[in-house]
Amino acid sequence: MGTLQQYEISGLGLSGTEYTVEQTGQDKNFRPEYEARDVTGDTILRCTYNTYEGQNGTPFVDDDDNELLTVTASGTLDMAGNYLLTDSQTEEDLIVLDNDFSLFQDTWRIRDAEDGSLIAEISSRGGLITVGRKLLPVGQFIGHKFEIADAEGNSVGTIESDFAINDQYEITISDASSVPIDPIVVSAVVIDAIQGNWTISDHLETFECSTSWMPFLTATQWGFAVSPVVNY
Numbered sequence: 001m002g003t004l005q006q007y008e009i010s011g012l013g014l015s016g017t018e019y020t021v022e023q024t025g026q027d028k029n030f031r032p033e034y035e036a037r038d039v040t041g042d043t044i045l046r047c048t049y050n051t052y053e054g055q056n057g058t059p060f061v062d063d064d065d066n067e068l069l070t071v072t073a074s075g076t077l078d079m080a081g082n083y084l085l086t087d088s089q090t091e092e093d094l095i096v097l098d099n100d101f102s103l104f105q106d107t108w109r110i111r112d113a114e115d116g117s118l119i120a121e122i123s124s125r126g127g128l129i130t131v132g133r134k135l136l137p138v139g140q141f142i143g144h145k146f147e148i149a150d151a152e153g154n155s156v157g158t159i160e161s162d163f164a165i166n167d168q169y170e171i172t173i174s175d176a177s178s179v180p181i182d183p184i185v186v187s188a189v190v191i192d193a194i195q196g197n198w199t200i201s202d203h204l205e206t207f208e209c210s211t212s213w214m215p216f217l218t219a220t221q222w223g224f225a226v227s228p229v230v231n232y
Contacts, residue, residue, distance in 0.1 A: 007119065007180035009069050010089035011062060012044065014181040017157075017173040019044070021188040034189045045185070049193040059088070060186065069094075071190055083190050084113060085183060095119065095183045097190055108191055110183050120179045121149045122159065122187060144169075146191075150178035159188050167192050 008014075018039045025033050027048050036045045043063040050058045057072030067088040074082040083097040093113035100107045106124040111117060124146045148157035157173040169188050173181060 004178075004180045007094050007183055009085075009094070009182045009186075010087050011066060011068050012182050014038075014044065014185060015176075016181070017176055019171040019185050020168065021159075021171065021185065021192070022168040023192060032193050034193070036185050036189065047189060049189065057084075057086070060189075069186065071097075071186065083194075085186060095180075097183075097187050099194075108187060110180075110187060118151045120151065120156075120184065121153075122146050122184070122191065123149070146188075148173070148179065148184060150175075152178070154178070157184075159184075 016038055020037045022035055022037075023032050024035050027033060031048050031050060033048050034046065035043055038044055045060045045062055045068055047058055047060040057070040059067050060069045060071070061067050069088050070086050072084045072086065074084060084093055085095045085097065086093050096111045096113050096116070098109050098111065100109075108122040109118060110120040110122070112119060124144060144161040146159040147155055148159065150156050154175075156175040156179050157171070159169050159171050161167055161169050169192065171185060171188055173179070173184070
């Protein structure tokens with residue numbers, strides 16, 4: 001891993017410690033639209049997230065429509081995969097965002113695009129929270145919190161959602177000396193966009209376990225039921 005400055009996005013170069021990421025709506029093709037703002041309320045970047053794999057990726061622009069970066073999926077539409085962040089001005093690959101999804105922990109890793117070294121981690125309370133938020137009719141009222149850790153595992157901030165119809169996250173960095181701010185703000189957009197397109201059929205294997213017992217998650221009163229497969 002190099003210096004934190006090498007992960008700054010040309011034309012962005014964030015230095016604050018508080019940001020808001022909001023899904024503001026959808027375009028005519030039902031793709032989620034996002035906006036990130038600084039503490040003063042000024043827009044720092046926007047995008048319409050392309051949730052399908054493609055060579056062109058998703059462009060992120062500033063408030064004047066100048067392209068800042070692209071995020072390209074290296075796998076199929078899936079929660080688990082790699083997402084490459086490329087600086088649009090220098091055409092340099094900066095970081096890779098990859099994901100480990102499980103029933104109990106949902107961890108996203110920000111890695112150096114060249115050598116794969118760990119830069120930071122963004123972890124949530126686990127897969128069941130994601131399932132509930134996306135499948136339950138009142139799922140938008142389930143708060144979501146991510147912990148941000150540096151490469152050494154030290155907690156350096158949080159990403160928290162409030163109760164809203166459209167997802168909105170408040171990013172707070174308590175220690176900006178050991179993590180790059182630009183990739184963290186962009187990652188918050190990518191994570192919400194990917195989770196927003198997650199379906200239970202994508203990860204049925206996640207609900208398989210080798211233990212002798214696991215509680216069933218059911219919500220038949222809302223028209224569906226999810227039951228883990230228990231292997232004895």
